[in-house]
Amino acid sequence: MMRASPARIVLYVISALVLVYLILPVLIIAPISFSSARFLTFPPPSFSLRWYQQYFSNPAWMQATRVTLTVALLTVVIATPLGVAAAYAISQSKLRIMRLIHMALLLPLVVPIIITAVGIFFVYARVGLVATMPGLVLANVMLGLPYVVISVLAGLQSFDPAQEMVARSLGMNRLRSFFAVTLPQIKSSVVAGGIFAFISAMDETIVALFISGGQYQPLTKRMFTALRDEIDPTIAAISTLMTAASFMLVLLASTRQKRGG
Amino acid sequence: MTTSVPDPSLKHQRREHALMLALVSPALLVILALIVLPVGWLAWQSIYHDGFTLENYRRVFTEDVYWRSFALTFEISLAVTVIALLLGYPVAYLANSVPKGWSILILSLVVLPFWTSVLVRAYAWLALLQRTGVINQFLRYLDVISEPLALVHNTFGTVVATVHILLPFMVLPLYATMQKIPGDLMQAGASLGASPSLTFMRVFLPLSLPGVLAGCTMVFVLCLGFYITPELLGGGRTVMVSMLVSRNVELYNQFGAASAVAVVLLLSVLAIFFVVSRFISLDRVLGQK
Numbered sequence: 001m002m003r004a005s006p007a008r009i010v011l012y013v014i015s016a017l018v019l020v021y022l023i024l025p026v027l028i029i030a031p032i033s034f035s036s037a038r039f040l041t042f043p044p045p046s047f048s049l050r051w052y053q054q055y056f057s058n059p060a061w062m063q064a065t066r067v068t069l070t071v072a073l074l075t076v077v078i079a080t081p082l083g084v085a086a087a088y089a090i091s092q093s094k095l096r097i098m099r100l101i102h103m104a105l106l107l108p109l110v111v112p113i114i115i116t117a118v119g120i121f122f123v124y125a126r127v128g129l130v131a132t133m134p135g136l137v138l139a140n141v142m143l144g145l146p147y148v149v150i151s152v153l154a155g156l157q158s159f160d161p162a163q164e165m166v167a168r169s170l171g172m173n174r175l176r177s178f179f180a181v182t183l184p185q186i187k188s189s190v191v192a193g194g195i196f197a198f199i200s201a202m203d204e205t206i207v208a209l210f211i212s213g214g215q216y217q218p219l220t221k222r223m224f225t226a227l228r229d230e231i232d233p234t235i236a237a238i239s240t241l242m243t244a245a246s247f248m249l250v251l252l253a254s255t256r257q258k259r260g261g
Numbered sequence: 262m263t264t265s266v267p268d269p270s271l272k273h274q275r276r277e278h279a280l281m282l283a284l285v286s287p288a289l290l291v292i293l294a295l296i297v298l299p300v301g302w303l304a305w306q307s308i309y310h311d312g313f314t315l316e317n318y319r320r321v322f323t324e325d326v327y328w329r330s331f332a333l334t335f336e337i338s339l340a341v342t343v344i345a346l347l348l349g350y351p352v353a354y355l356a357n358s359v360p361k362g363w364s365i366l367i368l369s370l371v372v373l374p375f376w377t378s379v380l381v382r383a384y385a386w387l388a389l390l391q392r393t394g395v396i397n398q399f400l401r402y403l404d405v406i407s408e409p410l411a412l413v414h415n416t417f418g419t420v421v422a423t424v425h426i427l428l429p430f431m432v433l434p435l436y437a438t439m440q441k442i443p444g445d446l447m448q449a450g451a452s453l454g455a456s457p458s459l460t461f462m463r464v465f466l467p468l469s470l471p472g473v474l475a476g477c478t479m480v481f482v483l484c485l486g487f488y489i490t491p492e493l494l495g496g497g498r499t500v501m502v503s504m505l506v507s508r509n510v511e512l513y514n515q516f517g518a519a520s521a522v523a524v525v526l527l528l529s530v531l532a533i534f535f536v537v538s539r540f541i542s543l544d545r546v547l548g549q550k
Contacts, residue, residue, distance in 0.1 A: 007457070007458065011351055012355070014348075014351045015352045018351065019367065022373070022374050022425065023373065023374065025425060026382070029388070032388055085285065085287065085288065086284065086287075086289070089285040092281060101285055108292070112485065113486060114486050114506055114507065114526075118506055119296070121510065122516065123299045138291070138295060205378070205489055206489065209507075224489070227380070231387055231388070239378075239380075243376075246377060246378070
């Protein structure tokens, strides 16, 4: 190894500072959530679970949590099969229109979310879907689809379609050969895509701000409103729980992806 | 009349096409109903209100509030992009030049905040930057300052938090591009007598430019539409375009004006993507390759 040159040392220092900047905000929330202080002080004066207690004993927060979990689960259940079917067709079909369709399915990533949100609000206002559960789920299915499609397409890239042909030539029909031969090989990407759709629905805020209301408000909308008014450490407790949930899900998704597919 | 015998392979192919279209159609339907139709509706609403009108666009392009907001949004996006590039390039470079284990660690640290909700991170920055926040308390403890600094509820706070959120979108394409630069090129430069900084400037930097372009495009475009961070950390004074849209809808019921602002924003984004696509593949920008 060469000795570190001055330029190299500068590189290390800058990179270290940037990494601290990236990580610090993620790490700061947990200590605040376990602090007994009403106002943010650091280091926290004493350990306490009062903000968690406040979260779990507040019916409004609990209702919002139920909405978030229901929406996220339904989003996965609907977006995953739709995304898998679409990705399969895009990768297998030689139709030229498929390229266009592929691009259309990635639109939710391209259009600024604020525009999507306002547009959906106008459409929902016409058809009576504002402040309803189906409205919220449908919007999140749309937002989650690209993640499933991208993940499954990546999985299908390493899959040899000839294998499915063999299964069919042995007498399996299309559907059975898909479930027996193709799906097991892309299972990891399907699971990863579903997990990303779940996280996307759990974290989604902007569309919910416009179209959710009444008893069907997800956690993020209530958090946003609370953050506008005052800084309530209860939000630190919720944030810590949400972050822990996201990290566990991502870990799950990445270990699955590593196992191939 | 003669009935033509259908070619079996052609018939098979047609059935295959029909099946594939049937498989893709539910997802496509969701996209059409929930993003194409709503955005189309916006566009229509921006030019039609009891007859065709360009009044909304006249307002967007002549009224001060709108102009200032668009100018501010482009300025902030530009600043965020430049800062993200300056912070992201060294990190990507380091990740590319250290042994595999270290680069995995660096990249995980970069992606980690990516998986925390934007809302949670806005909260964290409030906790860090506000007058009674962690940083002000720390600086006062060190006696560096006597009065708390105004670090948040202004443009500064917005930029700090926005760069934080968008930095992964800069580092990842940069790293992906740097990975493809053959290491022997640098060695060749050195063996020909060039100093490391000269090889970097003349060989490495130019070869990493596609990654720079991809990262900058993504960061700039995402920043143009940012909403949560400026709304929570801007203190009401940093009115970015997205906030203009939401206020026109929520506070003033100016649906036509809101739609026109949204359309101009969307066209700006599409124009940027179009221009960039002349130089590099969009797949690269969207992080698909």
